[in-house]
Amino acid sequence: MFSAFSSIDHRAIRARTPGDAAIKRLDGIGHVLSNLDLASIRTQDDLTRMLLTLDTADKCIRVIRAEFRTQVANDRLARKSEDLMALIEHVRDEFTGCCTVKS
Secondary structure (H helix, E strand, O other): OOOOOOOOOOOOOOOOOHHHHHHHHHHHHHHHHHOOOHHHOOEHHHHHHHHHHHHHHHHHHHHHHHHOOOOOOOHHHHHHHHHHHHHHHHHHHHHHHHOOOEO
16 A cells, blocks of 8 residues: 555544645545555556556645745645655656566
8 A cells, every 4th residue: 555644634624724725635635645555556557557646646736836835835735745745756766667567
């Protein structure tokens, strides 16, 4: 399993600020990534789907970050997005660098 952010804040049902809404979106992306089963990659198609999912998650994170570039920096948002992006890059590097799959 992909170990991203499993600590989603279920207590905060409603976002109080735009920053809170962005954090909730990042939590959602982390939740989706946490549910990916890396051990199930057996074919080139599986690898392609996994890489597409990672690329899509990366783009979503970048969009969320772009929304806050003009606002006062939110340290929690920045840390969470940077951590997610680093995890995505790490997994992508592992699969494109050393993963051999059956065609």
